[in-house]
Amino acid sequence: MNKMTPERTMLADSVPQKDGRISVPIDLLVLGVRLVEGLSVVLAGGVALYLWAQRIPEVEFQTYTRAIIGGGLIFALFAEMLGSYDIDAHFSLRRAWQRVMMAWGMAAAFMVIMGFLLKASEDFSRGWALTWFASATVMLLGTRAAMTLWMRRMKRQGVFNSRVAIFGAAAQGERMARYIRGNQRLTISLVGFFDDRQDGRVPMVVDGLPLLGTSDDLIACIRQGHVDQVIVALPWSAEARIQQLVAKFAMTPVRIRLAPDLASFAFLHRPLVLLGDVPVLTLFERPISGMDAVLKRVEDWALTLGILFFVWPVMLLAAIAIKLDTPGPVFFRQPREGFNNQPFRVWKFRSMTHDECEVDGIRQATRNDKRVTRVGAVLRRTSIDELPQLFNVLTGDMSLVGPRPHAASTRAGGRLFNDVVATYAARHKVKPGITGWAQVCGWRGETDTEDKLVKRLEHDLHYIENWSIGFDLYILVRTVFAVMVPRNAF
Template identity: 60%
Template sequence: MNELNPRTVVAAPSGKTAIPLDAVILTVRTVEFALVIISGMIASSVLMPPTVESGPVYSRIVFVAAVAFAVLAETVGSYDIEAQFSLRQAWQRVATAWVTTTLFLVTLGFLLKASDQVSREWAFGWFMTGGALLLSSRLAMTIWVRRLKRQGIFNQRVAIFGAGPQGARLANYILTTDKLTITLVGFYDDRLDGRVPTSHHGIPVHGNLTALMAAIRGGGIDQVIVALPWSAEARLQAVVGRLALTPVRIRLAPDLASFVFARRPVVLLGDMPVMTLFERPISGVDAWVKAAEDRVLAVLSLAVLGLPMLLIALAIRLDSPGPVFFRQAREGFNNRPFRVYKFRTMYHNRAQDTEIVQASRRDSRVTRVGALLRRTSLDELPQLMNVLGGDMSVVGPRPHAASTRAGGRLFSDVLSSYAARHKVKPGITGWAQVCGWRGQTDTEEKLIKRFEHDLYYIENWSIWFDFYVLCRTVVAVILPRNAF
C-alpha cells in the first residue's frame, strides 16, 4: 500500500499545485552531484598553492568522484523513497556512499600509480568538506520534503469500494501509517440497505458503484482500492470490470485474513506475487560485512587488551583457588549450543553450569576480584575468543543460559517468541545493555524490555549502529549500572 512512488504525478488537495515526487528526488540527485564538484573546488581554492599547475588533474578527479558518488548513492538506496523522509536513513546512506567513493578513488589511484600526484592535504580537506556539505544538504532537503508531505502535496485522492470489515481495516491501516501519501475521500458500496454503516473512522460512505464512477468521471478520485472478500469472486470481477473502464489506478486490498500480515512486503516469484513474512536478518553482503567487522575488532581488541587480560588472570588466581576461565553452555545463532568464555568471578565450588541462578547484589558466591570485574564488565573480555571462533559477534543480543529465569519462570515461558533473539549471533555487548537493561532479570518486565531492545537491534542493524553501541558501551563501562 505504499504510495510513495516516484513515478506518480498526483493532484494535491485543496487546489494546491501538485509536485511529483520524482521531481523532488531528481532535485536531490542534482544538488548532491553538484556539491561533490563544489566541495572539490572549495578544497582546491583553499588548500592548493596558487603556483600549482595541475588543475586539470584535480578537475578530472573531482568529476570522476561525482559520477562514482552518483552511482554508489543510487546503489545503496540514498534516493529511495524512505530515505527522503527519514533523516537517519538518509544520513547513513549518504555517508556510506561518500566513504565508499573515497575508498574507490584511493584504490584507483593506487592501481594507476597516480596517488603521488595528488596533495594529501587537498584530498583530506575535500573529503571533510564534501561530507559536511552532503550531510547538511540532505538535512535541508529532508526538512523540505517532510514539510511538503505534511501539506499533502504528494497525496493521491483514494476511494475505497467496500464498506464492510475489510474496508474498515484498510482505512484504519491507511490512517495510522505515516509513510503513506494518501487522502481518503470516502467509501463506496452497493449494500446501502443497512448492511454496511454510513461511515468508518469519520470517513463517510458516499454511494454505490454508479456514484463512484461519477466521482471518477468528475476528476475527484485518483485511485480506487477494492476491499471485497476474495471469496466473492463473481461480485469482485463485476466491480473490477466496470472500474477498468475508467482512467484511474485500480488496486485490490488484501483479503480479510491477510491483514494480520498487512505490513509485510510483496515480491514477485516469477510472475506470481508472494508475501514475504520474515526476512533473514543480516544476510548477504551485510553478513560478510558483519563477519569482517567482528574479526577485525576481536583481533585489535586482543592486541590492545592482551596485557590487561593477563593481569586480570593473575589477580583471579591470587584472589581465590580455581581456574581463571569459566565456561558455560549458552544458546547462539539458530539456537545452536556453544560454550561461552568468561573470567571466573565466583568461587569455583559455587559456580553453576546448569539450573543457573543469576548473580544478585552482595551475592556470597562472587569473589572480591569477581565483584570488580562484574561491575566493569571486564569478565566478558574472554568472549573475544568466542568471536574469533565464530560463535559470537562483538555486538548483538547477550547470550543467556537456557535455564535462566525471570520472576521465577524460564525466559522461554515468559516470552513465546524469545527464540527470535537467536536469528543473529549473540554479542559481547548489545543495544539492550547500553540502554540500561542489563544485570539481573528478577522480573518479567525487565526481560520483556531486554527482548524488545534486542529485536530492535536485529531489525535495524547497520555497521554504524554497531559502532554507536560500542561507543555507548565505553560509557557504560565507565559509569556502570545494574551490574553485580
C-alpha cells in the same frame, strides 16, 4: 452502462470537483532535485577552482574540469544507490540530509581512492579538493533543505495528491481508509467510498467519508475526470467478484489497486517480495544471514585474535591468582542456551569456591554473595572472568557482541525467564555475545525483578533488528568504558 438514477446522480455530484489547482507529478520535481544537486556539486567544484585559480596552472584547468564533472556523476550514482531521491527522503529533512551527505562522503572517498590507485592524486591541489568538498557540502545541505521545505508546503496544499476512491465500504475498506489518512507520507486525497451493496448492509458514512454510489457511479466519476485511482477493498475470498470488478474498471484510464486482505493489515510494515511471479509477504527474516553472517564471523575472528594478543598476560595472571587463592580448577564451564536454543558450554574463570560452582539449578550471583572468592570478586567486578569466552567465539558458539547467554534455569523475580516473557526465545535468533547492547546500557547483573528482564530483552531485540558492523564496534567501545566504571557486577 446503466442509466444513473437521480439518487446516484446526487451521490456522484458530491464527489470533490477539480478546484483549478495545478497538479504536479511528484516524479517531475524529484527529477528536478536530482539535476539541482548534481549541478550543485559541479558548481561547487567550479567555485573552488576559481578561488584557487592563481595557484593552479591554466593548462591544468581542463583536467580539473573533467574531475569536477566526474565527481558530479559519481555523486549522482551514489545518491541514487542510497535512496536519496526516494519519496520518504523528500519530506523528512533529517533523512534527506543523512542520505545526501553519505552519498557525497562516499563519492569523495571514492575519488580519493581512485586518485591514489591511478597515481593521479599528486596532480591536484589539496586546498582545491578540500574547498570543493566543503563548499559542495554547504550547497547540498542548503539546496536539499530548501527543496524539502518547498515540497512539504506543496504537499500540504495537495499539489501532489491524487484523488482516490475506495470500492468496498465494509471493514476492509474502512481499515484501508484509516491507514491512508494516518500516513503523512502518502500523497493521496480520499474521495470517498463506493459499494454495490445499497440495501443497508453498508453505512452511508464510513470513517468520516461518504458512500458515493455503486460501481456504475464510480465509472461515471472516472469518466468525468473526478477520480485518479481506485482501490478495491474486498475480501480476497470473493475472487469471482473481484475479477468482475477489475474487468469492469479495466476499461477506464485510471490506476486500479487491490487492498490487502484484513489479515494482511497486521503485517503492513513487512516487505513484499516476488516468489517467482507470486508476491508474498516476508513476515520475518533470519537476522544476520548471508553476507552479513560472513562479515560478522570475520569480525569475530579478527577482533578476538587481536584482543587475545593484548590480554593473554592478564589471563595468565588471573589463572595464577585463582590457583593461589582457593583449591580447584582455573576454568569453569557452565551450560548455556545459544543460537536457536541449542545448548553449549561457556568458558569462564572460576570466581566461586569449587564446591559452590553450580551446573544445574544455577542461582545468579547477588551482592555480597558468600560463594564468591576474594580473587573472584575482583575478576567479576572487572569482567576479567568473562575473558575465556573468547575461546567460545573462536569455536563459533558465541560472538563478541550479542545477547548475553543465560542458563535455562535462571529466574527473574522467582520465575523462569521463559515464563516471564513469552517472546524470550527470540533473543536466540543470533549467537550470544560476550558483551551486548543491554549490558552497555546498564541492564546487566542480577535480574531480581521481572522488569529488569523485560528491559534486557527489549535491548537485545533492538540489537538483533538493527545489527551492523558499526553498531558492534560502538558497543565494544562502550564496553571498555562500562568495564572501567562497573555497575551491577558482583
